[in-house]
Amino acid sequence: MTTKSAFCMVVFFLQLCIVNGQGICERQMITEWRTEPKPTIIKWTPRENVCSDFYTECWNMNKSILGEISEERNLSIPQICPLQLQLGDSLFISSEPSFQSYGMNLVNVSKEEFINCPRAGFLQEQLIFVCQIKGLHQVDPNWLGVGTHYFAELHKRGPLLCNMGLRLNVTVKQQFCQQSLGAPLCSGHGKCLSHIWEKTYNCHCFSQYSGTFCQKFDICSAKPCHNNASCTEKSELSGDSYECTCPPKFSGKNCTEIVGQCQPSTCFNGNCINVTPNTFLCECDKGFTGRKHLFLLSSSLSV
Numbered sequence: 311m312t313t314k315s316a317f318c319m320v321v322f323f324l325q326l327c328i329v330n331g332q333g334i335c336e337r338q339m340i341t342e343w344r345t346e347p348k349p350t351i352i353k354w355t356p357r358e359n360v361c362s363d364f365y366t367e368c369w370n371m372n373k374s375i376l377g378e379i380s381e382e383r384n385l386s387i388p389q390i391c392p393l394q395l396q397l398g399d400s401l402f403i404s405s406e407p408s409f410q411s412y413g414m415n416l417v418n419v420s421k422e423e424f425i426n427c428p429r430a431g432f433l434q435e436q437l438i439f440v441c442q443i444k445g446l447h448q449v450d451p452n453w454l455g456v457g458t459h460y461f462a463e464l465h466k467r468g469p470l471l472c473n474m475g476l477r478l479n480v481t482v483k484q485q486f487c488q489q490s491l492g493a494p495l496c497s498g499h500g501k502c503l504s505h506i507w508e509k510t511y512n513c514h515c516f517s518q519y520s521g522t523f524c525q526k527f528d529i530c531s532a533k534p535c536h537n538n539a540s541c542t543e544k545s546e547l548s549g550d551s552y553e554c555t556c557p558p559k560f561s562g563k564n565c566t567e568i569v570g571q572c573q574p575s576t577c578f579n580g581n582c583i584n585v586t587p588n589t590f591l592c593e594c595d596k597g598f599t600g601r602k603h604l605f606l607l608s609s610s611l612s613v
């Protein structure tokens with residue numbers, strides 16, 4: 311049997327196998343940046359891990375909640391489950407056992423060629439591997455720079471295998487979550503995340519933190535100003551200073567002092583303490599708080 315006829319038989323056999331063999335790709339909509347790179351192995355076979363419908367099979371999304379993404383809405387081509395990698399991850403290709411005696415190769419193609427499958431006339435330098443491969447091979451990291459890459463099966467006899475789904479969409483993402491090299495991700499005050507349609511990983515800060523790297527503590531969100539005073543962050547530099555603008559009758563750094571002097575029974579359930587010649591505080595009894603009977607810890611009032 312010639313190599314050619316054997317190859318045709320393999321293809322014929324595979325075509326029988328994939329009649330209804332389309333699968334749904336597993337994926338999370340939002341992923342968190344891993345601190346360690348990870349290897350991924352893609353099995354290059356049309357028999358499993360092949361999807362056709364862009365949204366429901368390849369990206370496992372609920373069509374009814376899609377509205378904002380319109381571009382690829384009608385893109386339904388059989389392909390190996392699209393892949394998203396972190397910059398630095400390694401990618402291995404393992405070939406279908408029945409291809410192994412014939413060998414296979416992948417070619418880096420444009421989006422249009424990915425959609426239509428490459429025809430003759432590709433450039434030698436776009437071949438992912440230097441020769442036909444059998445078994446497990448690593449893709450040179452030079453092919454896996456930041457961005458979206460399209461690889462397609464290439465065979466002397468035309469685009470048959472590519473048409474059956476042997477083409478891969480790989481998106482490599484980098485993170486912008488570190489203020490400087492070696493700094494903790496999101497300054498330790500947030501998570502470094504990427505939604506499936508985003509091109510990069512970015513910080514999502516815990517409450518009270520803000521900034522590209524969650525490096526800013528939002529002092530006003532801790533509500534240091536009392537009695538309905540308004541809070542303004544004072545200096546970008548220190549990041550932890552604020553100013554309270556007190557409503558009339560209130561005073562002090564945190565607007566906790568009342569303008570005036572202690573009078574008998576000014577404070578309903580607590581002790582009255584003069585702070586300055588014209589402001590006073592109510593030190594509330596246990597279990598009482600309030601606007602006019604103000605709260606301060608007794609410890610701060612000793613002396």
Ligand SMILES: *[C@@H]1O[C@H](CO)[C@@H](O)[C@H](O)[C@H]1NC(C)=O
Nearest residue numbers: 366370371372373374375376
């Ligand atoms: C898709 O979304 C709709 C509306 O949000 C919901 O009713 C339906 O159950 C979802 N289907 C799947 C398969 O998640």
Ligand SMILES: *[C@@H]1O[C@H](CO)[C@@H](O)[C@H](O)[C@H]1NC(C)=O
Nearest residue numbers: 380381382383384385386425
């Ligand atoms: C989707 O369909 C529209 C019109 O039907 C067409 O203009 C567009 O090129 C198609 N997109 C793709 C990616 O095939």
Ligand SMILES: *[C@@H]1O[C@H](CO)[C@@H](O)[C@H](O)[C@H]1NC(C)=O
Nearest residue numbers: 418419420421435436452453
């Ligand atoms: C892969 O192909 C695309 C589209 O033709 C091209 O823009 C890109 O430069 C190629 N990648 C490499 C590493 O040659």
Ligand SMILES: *[C@@H]1O[C@H](CO)[C@@H](O)[C@H](O)[C@H]1NC(C)=O
Nearest residue numbers: 382385392394421458479481
């Ligand atoms: C390839 O995957 C990216 C997401 O990683 C997606 O935005 C793009 O539309 C896909 N391209 C094709 C042609 O399916």
Ligand SMILES: *[C@@H]1O[C@H](CO)[C@@H](O)[C@H](O)[C@H]1NC(C)=O
Nearest residue numbers: 532533534535562563564566
């Ligand atoms: C103002 O509030 C801050 C934090 O809530 C506290 O640390 C500080 O001691 C208060 N200052 C005064 C003068 O009450």
Ligand SMILES: *[C@@H]1O[C@H](CO)[C@@H](O)[C@H](O)[C@H]1NC(C)=O
Nearest residue numbers: 536537538539540557558601
């Ligand atoms: C706080 O101020 C807002 C407007 O600045 C006002 O509507 C509200 O009544 C005030 N609340 C109290 C408890 O004084």
